Amino acid sequence: MDEHPLKQVGEFGLIDRIQTWFNEETSDLLGIGDDCTVIPRGDDEVELVTTDLLIEETHFLFDKITPEELGHKSLAVNLSDIAAMGGRPKHVWMSIGLTARADLPWLERFFTGMHDLAQRHGVRLLGGDTTKSQKHLVINIMVTGETTRSQVKLRSAARAGDIVFVTGTLGDSGGGLQLLLEDLHETGDPAEQKLIRAHNRPDAVVDGGIWLGKQAGVHALIDLSDGISSDAGHVANRSGVIIDIELADLPLSTELRQVAQKRGWDPVQLACSAGEDYALMGTCDAGGWDSLQKSYKEEIGYDLHAVGVVRNRNDTEQQPSPGPRRLTEGGEVRFLKNGKPFDLSGRGYDHFKSG
């Protein structure tokens, strides 16, 4: 149905091309391709910069998200990118293209949602651009953050032998989206409402990201925006490693299990491929895992969940997975189910390939 000419290239292919066109000299910093740009500031400090564009009909449906939720979510997805580098978010710029439906009362509610989240994390809105849009509401948010050279967490830092972990349950947001798309969002089922809330008002793991940034035993870090299937691929590729994910270990909420059973969905598929969970996925020294998990629970108040291991590309103790190899340029993600290779045909969300 969708004849978008960029369908065959995909977002990640397009990012590669942009990188080729523009990236002349980036020896002093990380350019396009990680969650944030990393710019040196002084001897040890680095500035993090991230930007996300949200467009009505592509990223949200105007009638299926409240203004407060959209304001919250627009900022949260950017805070999540800063968290994914182990950084502390600091400043926000917002451009908004307003349609006729986004009137002043709507806008005030939108700002309330964004403002509440900004205040909670001590970030400040410093500027932006407001304009009119004829057809679809457009929101572009840019967030800067800060950390140090030694603490910044890159996608390229995963090492063979690392434990792969995630900071929260997966698939809730994907389940919520499914309910919205199937017009099942007014059932009053509390489990379903929780999934919709996970989709429309995701929480960025801001404090968790700052804390994980400070742990030397944590190597790679990324946020799960496109689904672990796709996002683990970025880490595997950038690090030049194999990542084995054990499907039985993916943390699923009670609510997702309930709703999936009721609706006949595969919750593991949603957890792997639906995206927009905005949990963080990291890799850490296997030797430090128990201590990391314990301290995270004490300091941040949530569980870390081990979901896989990082292996050398030359490591042959594991059978190759029977499905098509994924993201084979520099690394590979393999799925196991109870220790056995498993063909996961689902894919992470790619804006140009889906829909």
Next chain:
Amino acid sequence: MDEHPLKQVGEFGLIDRIQTWFNEETSDLLGIGDDCTVIPRGDDEVELVTTDLLIEETHFLFDKITPEELGHKSLAVNLSDIAAMGGRPKHVWMSIGLTARADLPWLERFFTGMHDLAQRHGVRLLGGDTTKSQKHLVINIMVTGETTRSQVKLRSAARAGDIVFVTGTLGDSGGGLQLLLEDLHETGDPAEQKLIRAHNRPDAVVDGGIWLGKQAGVHALIDLSDGISSDAGHVANRSGVIIDIELADLPLSTELRQVAQKRGWDPVQLACSAGEDYALMGTCDAGGWDSLQKSYKEEIGYDLHAVGVVRNRNDTEQQPSPGPRRLTEGGEVRFLKNGKPFDLSGRGYDHFKSG
């Protein structure tokens, strides 16, 4: 015809509201409202940040601008904001929402236009976001730049007695837009082609802005994006002064005069109100004007044009203009024609009030 609910508030009213909602504590920097946000970096350095959102049908017509021109213009309008603070542009982030019509060959041409301009001024594209847009092409550009506390030029710095000057001819872009809107862009008239080029491929006054930033005698600076009628109002308001503009002194190109005569347009109206010229308007010590003008010509290669003077609000030697007072909160712009008060009914472009 346009029933946009924000029409009555206008872009500037909306910016005021956003400022109220967000600007809790900006003692250490300039928040929303100038051409850029100004963030202190170290003892004397400051970082400048600006962002502009361009949406198809609101800011450009896909079929009436080449991809190279649109790539150039998207960056140029942001470089102009950095220039308007007296700063040097440094880094660029771009988000783009691509429609089906913006295919890969289109995109490569778009990037070529942007890249050529970026290279000419030594700025680097460091990141961004690419996504799909169902209906209209969306481009958000963010540019950072640098200068020092002592050299940053604010809208609020105009002083009574200053000369008001502009860095180039006015109204060409407005004439070009008029030709495009009236479908008169394929006439082959070289004068008309020059106006269209001024609209589709404006030059930001980058070197001029950096040079003016270094001159202590230059006080306020702004770029003419909405038309001098509106933009001089921002300076008058922020500085709490009256700005008198002499219409006979506005620099008009030979081409604009020719085309205006041929088409029956008022070139002065276009120069005052059409906007998108991206010349800079500044104010400077009257005593240093001759020397400033001479040095600018020598160093930058272009003329500065004196177009008015800054007066105290209490200054009563001048008759009030017969037209409606404009932007009366903190300052006022008055128009003179050969020294006599003149009612200029046209207004600067405001995205929510026009169209």
